Amino acid sequence: MLLKFRKSRKLRWALYSLFGLAALAFIFFGSIYFGMWGKIPSSEELARLEQSKATQVLASNGELIGKFYIFDRQPINYEDLPEHLIEALVATEDVRFFEHDGIDNRSLLRVFFKSILLQDESSGGGSTVTLQLAKNIYGRKDFGAFGIVINKVQEAIIAKRLEEIYSKEEILSLYFNTVPFSDNTYGIESASMKFFNKHTRDLSLVEAAVLVGMLKASHSYNPRIFPERSRLRRDVVLMQMAKYGYLSEEEAQEAKRTDLELDYKNYSNNKGLAPYFREQVRKDVSKILDTLKNKDGQKYNIYRDGLIVHTTLDFKMQKLAEAALREHIMQLQEQHEASYGKNAPWLTNKNVLEDAVKRTRAYKNLQQEGLSHEQIMVELKKTKPTELFDYQGPVTKNISTIDSVAHYLKFLNAGFLAVAPETGAVQAWVGGVDFRYFKYDHVSMSKRQVGSTFKPVVYTAALESGMEPCTYFSAEEVTYENGWTPSNSSAEDDPYMNYNLKTALSRSMNTIAVKVLMETGIGNVLTEARKMGITSKLPEVPSIALGTAALSIEELAGAYTSYVNNGKPSKPYYITRIEDGEGNLLAQFKPQVSPAPAFSETTREIMLNFMQATVNEGTATRLRSVYGLQNDIAGKTGTTQDNKDGWFVGITPHLVAVTWVGSDDHRIGFRNTRIGQGANSALPVFGKLMQKMQQDPYFSNITKASFNPVAPEVAEMLDCEAKKRDGFFKRLFSSRNDNDEEEKNSEEKKEKKGFFKRLFGKKDKD
Incomplete structure (x- = not known):
C-alpha cells in the first residue's frame, strides 16, 4: 500500500513538473509573442515589407555603371528567377519548402534536441527558407543564454505570418531579394551582376549553383577569394539537385566538370567604370532629391530607396576613353620623370614639397595637437608601411609621409570630356587617372588656363566684326602695355611675312592672335565668349588672346559645340531622368541648347574650315601622321605659359572632345615644350580614342561622319594664299x-x- 502511494506521489510530482514546465514554456512563448523580448512585426506590417534598396545609375543604353547603397540590394520579380535557381535552393536549403507552412516539423525536432537541449549551434538548426527570410529581414538580437531560443521562436512566429500573407512564389522572391551574399552584397540580382556580370534570368545552372552554395557561409564560399572551396560547395549543390530528382546523375556530373569562371564587377564608388562621373551624379542627384518628396511626404534617400538614374553616358565610349587616357598618361609620365631626372621639382623644390605636406590630414592633425612645425616635420619623417599608387598596380613601401607626398606630386593628371554637340549629352567623362588615389575631378572641379584653345573665340569674334578670312597679319613681335611682348614658339618671325587668318590659327601663331584681338576689340571678344556659353570671369587684357583665362573642361566643350551645332552652344548635361523603383518618373531633364546662334553660319563654316586645317596641316597633324586617322576631324591644340597645361579639343560632326593634361600643383610644369605642348601631352588621348572607336562599327555614325562642304560663297572668301611676303x-x-x-x-x-x-x-x- 505504501509502495503504491509512493509511486502515485512520484507520478503526481512528475505530472506537476510536466505541467509546470509546460506552463513556463507557454508563459515564455507568450512573453515572446506579445513582444516582451522585442516587438514582432504584425501581419499588416509584413504585408507592406520594404527593404533598403540600391539606387542604380544607368548608361544611355540601360547598362548598369554603378550603384549607391548601404547594402547592395536590387530586387527582382519571381518571373526573373530561372527554374534551376529555385530548384538549387530548395534541394540545398529546404527540400520540403512547397509542403510546409513555414516550419518544417521534422527539422523542428532536430532543432529542439540538438540546438536547444544540447546547445549545438553548429548543428544547422533546420531552418526553412521562410525562417531564413524572417532572419534576413529582421536579423537577430543578443538575448544572452536564451538568445537562440528567443530568436528562433520569433522567427517561427514571423514565418507563420509570412506564409499566411504571401504565396510560395512571393516568399521565394522575397528570400532571393534579401538573402546576403559575399562582398556586402544583398539579393540575387546584385550577386549575379557582381560575380557573373549578368542578370539573374540569364544565370546558367552552374552559376546558379555557385550562388546558392554561397548561402551556407558567404565568406568561406566566396568564389573570388576561395575559388576551390566555392567549386566544391557548388558540386554539393549539384549533387543535392540530383538526389531530389531535379537533375539526372549524368547532368550533375557534366555540370561538375565545368570550370568555375567569374566575370567579377565591383560596383564600389572607388572602382569600376566612370567613378568620377558617378560621384558627380551622386552629388547632383542628392541635391535634386532634396527638392522631392515620396507619397508619405518624406524625402527620397539615394542610398535606400532603390531609385533609377538614367544618364547620357555611352557605356562603350566610356570604357575606351578610360583606356585611351590611361595608356597615354602612363607613357607621358615616363617622359615627364625622365626629362627632369634628379632635378625634379617634387624632390628639389622645398617650397612646393612643404606646401603639399602642410595640406595633408596628417600635418593638420598634429598641428591641432599643438605641435610646432619643426616637431610635425620630425614626426612625418618616420617611416611606416604605406600603399602607393603605381600604374603597374598598388605597391606597399616602408616610407614616411613626406616621401609619400613627394611620390604623389610627381604624377601628371588629366581630364577628358566628350559630348554630343547637338544636345550637349555627355558621352564620356574621365575626371582623372585613378579615382581611388586622386579624388579631384578635373572635369567638374578644375579651372585651368586654356592656352591657345581660346584663340578660336578670338577669330570668331573677328569674323563677326567684319574681318575677312583673307586678312593678312605679320608674325612680327609687338610690345604692348606693361612691356608684354608675346612671341611664337616656332621660328616664323620674319617681320615682312604676312599670314592669313586660316594659316595663323592652324599654326597657332601667338603674335597674330593678339593682333587680331586688338583689331577686333577686347570687349567684342568677351561678348562673343559669353554668346558661346562661357560664364567664367574673363580678364580684359591683351593676353586673353593666348588663353590666360581659366576655364573648366565643361565650359570649353560647351563653347566648341557651337561650331557643329548651327552656331548654337550646348551646355553639357548627363542626367536625363530619375525614376523610383517601380519606374515612376520623379524628375526629367532636357538638353540646354542656346535658342539663338552665337555667330553666323558663314562664320561657323569659316571657323570649322580653319580648325580642319589645324588637323590637316597645322599643330594637330599628329592625328594624321602618328594615329593614321583619315576621317573628318577639326581641332585645336593649346599650351599654357611655361608648359603648365596641355590641351586639345577634337571635333567631328557628331562629337566634341576636350582633353586637359598637367600637374595638380600648378608650379610643376612640363620640363620642355617638346613634351608639354598640347599636341604631345593632350592630343594623343583623343587620337587613341578615335583609333579604338574606328575598330567598332557601333561608332560608325561618329567615325564615318563627314563635315558638310562650305558654301560656294564661303569657298570664294577662303580662296587666297596662305602667306605672302x-x-x-x-x-x-x-x-x-x-x-x-x-x-x-x-x-x-x-x-x-x-x-x-x-x-x-x-x-x-x-
Missing part, C-alpha cells in the same frame, strides 16, 4: 617701330629711318 618697296619704305601698339598704328608718330635700317627691317630697342 611684303614686296621690295614696301619693305624699303615701311616703318616698324613696334615698341607700342598705338605707335605702330599711328602715322603721326612714325619716325623716318635710314635707308639700310628700313631695308633690313631692324627694330628699335628701348
